[in-house]
Amino acid sequence: MTNFKATSELSIRMNLSKVQNKRLRAESHLLKPVVMIGQNGLTEAVQNEIEIAIEHHELIKIRIPASEKSVKKKMIDSICARHKAESIQAIGNVAVIYRRNVKSDRFGKIVSDKPLR
Numbered sequence: 001m002t003n004f005k006a007t008s009e010l011s012i013r014m015n016l017s018k019v020q021n022k023r024l025r026a027e028s029h030l031l032k033p034v035v036m037i038g039q040n041g042l043t044e045a046v047q048n049e050i051e052i053a054i055e056h057h058e059l060i061k062i063r064i065p066a067s068e069k070s071v072k073k074k075m076i077d078s079i080c081a082r083h084k085a086e087s088i089q090a091i092g093n094v095a096v097i098y099r100r101n102v103k104s105d106r107f108g109k110i111v112s113d114k115p116l117r
Helices: 018-028 044-057 069-083
Strands: 032-037 059-063 086-091 094-098
Touching: 018 059, 018 086, 018 094, 032 044, 044 059, 044 069, 044 094, 069 094
Parallel strands: 032 059
Antiparallel strands: 059 094, 086 094
16 A cells, blocks of 8 residues: 555644534534445545545544444544544544644634633
């Protein structure tokens, strides 16, 4: 496999606070998984789909095949590392990841430390 590079140079990796993470979890409730990882695992095609989806949506859900918790955790960590994203939550077979896109910044107000009031 070749090394994968993010398509956007405007994307930056963030360390989110608990409040920011909580706000993004709340935003993710209504989302449906946009990428499903099949029996072949994290292929190059799946990685490309994740990149396209996260570039467009910033906050995405990924359906991961049923396996042991440690295997899922490693898969989520490898996705986040490769795409310079943050893991927001993982429940059951679904993971939510976020990567800020400075160009569109759809969740700029949500990830700011200021209260929304």
